Amino acid sequence: MIVFRADGNGEIGSGHIMRCxxxxxxxxxxxxxxxxxxxxxxxxxxxxxxxxxxxxxxTHYRRMDAERGLLEPLLQQYRPKAIVVDSYFVTAGxxxxxxxxxxxxxIDDLAAFAYPAKRVVNYNIYGPGLNxxxxxxxxxxxxxxxxxxxxxxxLRRQFQNSPLREQPxxxxxxxxxxxxxxxxxxxxxxxxxxxxxxxxxxxxxHFILGAMNPDAGRLKEAAQACGxxxxxHQNVQDMAGLMRQCDLAVSAAxxxxxxxxxxxxPTVTYAVADNQLLGMDAFEKQGVMVSTGDVRALxxxxxxxxxxAEEVAQDYKKRKSLAKKMQRLVDGNGAGRIAGQIK
Numbered sequence: 001m002i003v004f005r006a007d008g009n010g011e012i013g014s015g016h017i018m019r020c021x022x023x024x025x026x027x028x029x030x031x032x033x034x035x036x037x038x039x040x041x042x043x044x045x046x047x048x049x050x051x052x053x054x055x056x057x058x059t060h061y062r063r064m065d066a067e068r069g070l071l072e073p074l075l076q077q078y079r080p081k082a083i084v085v086d087s088y089f090v091t092a093g094x095x096x097x098x099x100x101x102x103x104x105x106x107i108d109d110l111a112a113f114a115y116p117a118k119r120v121v122n123y124n125i126y127g128p129g130l131n132x133x134x135x136x137x138x139x140x141x142x143x144x145x146x147x148x149x150x151x152x153x154x155l156r157r158q159f160q161n162s163p164l165r166e167q168p169x170x171x172x173x174x175x176x177x178x179x180x181x182x183x184x185x186x187x188x189x190x191x192x193x194x195x196x197x198x199x200x201x202x203x204x205x206h207f208i209l210g211a212m213n214p215d216a217g218r219l220k221e222a223a224q225a226c227g228x229x230x231x232x233h234q235n236v237q238d239m240a241g242l243m244r245q246c247d248l249a250v251s252a253a254x255x256x257x258x259x260x261x262x263x264x265x266p267t268v269t270y271a272v273a274d275n276q277l278l279g280m281d282a283f284e285k286q287g288v289m290v291s292t293g294d295v296r297a298l299x300x301x302x303x304x305x306x307x308x309a310e311e312v313a314q315d316y317k318k319r320k321s322l323a324k325k326m327q328r329l330v331d332g333n334g335a336g337r338i339a340g341q342i343k
Contacts, residue, residue: 001033001078002342003102005071006086007061009042010212014180015255016086017043019107019335021050022154023084026339035078037071046211062089068097075101082342085117088275092116092141105342106144107154109275114139119341123152123258123334126282147341152334153258158240159332165264167320168247171313173204175246175265177256180210184272184295186252186302188215191222191230193302201310206246209234248319250309253280257289261330266319268309270295288325290318 004024008017017036024034028051036047036054039061047054055074059067064087075083075098083098086107096116098104104117111122111130122130127148136143178187187207194205207223209216209232216234223230236242240263243249249260249267253276260267270292271280277294284291292308295301312318 001035001080002027002082002084003075003078003080004034004036004084004086005098006036006084006107007039007043008046008180008212009040009061010181010214011183012061012088012181013183013254014043014046014211016107017046018180019154019255020084020086021047021052022156022335023338023342024052025050025157026335027342030339032339032342035080037074039067042212061087064089064094065091068094072101084342088112090115103342105338109278111135114141115144116141117144119145119147121147121152121154121338123147123150123154124279124282125150125286125288125329126278129282145341147338150258150261150330150334152337153255153261153330153332154335154338155259155262155330155332156239156335157332158238159259159262159330160336161332162240162244162262162264162327164327165244165323167264167266167316167323169316171203171247171319173206173246173248174309174313175243175249175251175260176205176207177249177251178208178210178213179252179254179256179272181212182210182215182252182272184301185215186270186272186295186305187213188218188222189302190250190305191219191226193306194230195222195225197306201306201313203229203310203313205230206242207232208236208239208242211235248309248313250305252276253283257283258330258334261288261326262332264323264327266290266312266322267326268292268305268312270301270305272296286325287321288329289322 008014080102106117283289
């Protein structure tokens with residue numbers, strides 16, 4: 001059995017859970033039984049909907065060390081061969097303790113300390129540039145197997161081996177993805193800005209509403225005020241298909257960027273949290289995406305995002321270059337590569 005310890009809720013979004021689900025599905029295809037352990041039930045429905053059982057600890061996701069007493073009997077019961085952990089709130093002591101019950105794989109973004117684990121995955125575009133070697137050497141901790149770079153991006157199977165995309169000369173539809181929770185209410189601000197602009201640049205906007213978006217009701221009202229130029233999508237099953245229907249994307253700098261890369265959709269990205277800044281900057285510096293910056297520092301983020309999107313929409317040469325680099329970077333097979341390492 002492989003046990004996944006991850007969380008998702010209205011505060012931290014759904015990204016940690018979604019990438020673990022992709023790995024779990026690949027592991028299941030290889031014959032493994034997978035189970036999720038969660039602090040709370042916010043994402044239980046999404047996990048069970050993908051065919052996996054889960055246990056809810058009824059703890060606080062920020063206080064992982066305090067959950068050991070509840071976690072231990074479950075680990076003793078399941079006797080996992082491997083444990084996959086995806087959380088920013090782990091400590092070295094917590095990971096070392098988990099190692100008593102199975103081989104630990106840690107999904108990392110930050111290189112915050114020398115994680116005591118059998119393997120560490122950092123699939124981010126900036127992952128290979130982080131000094132893990134020095135981090136472990138300075139800490140005097142045995143270096144784990146490192147799986148670094150976008151080739152390990154744990155995407156769903158629908159994103160695997162996408163054909164090279166031909167960029168249209170004229171952009172007609174723009175995808176908007178603001179993350180699972182959208183704590184900065186960016187989708188609502190964008191819809192309001194589009195409602196205030198009669199023409200909307202002539203583009204059709206497709207908004208993906210995350211499972212925990214707090215503004216769903218108000219967004220439906222805003223979409224109606226846009227006269228059909230804003231289409232809302234909830235509970236999307238074929239995300240790759242929806243992305244491929246669009247010519248351009250505006251997306252928060254989370255895991256969705258790697259899905260957009262696999263599909264070759266030129267993207268304007270932005271950050272809404274500190275943990276997104278490294279990725280946003282790296283995508284722009286490597287010429288893979290266009291950044292609008294940290295929206296928390298922008299006075300009118302909706303105006304800035306729409307202006308940048310329309311600028312890129314009108315630059316066919318730029319879009320063609322971006323898409324080519326994106327699909328070179330991500331082939332969609334990262335979850336299978338990770339699952340193949342967890343034996």
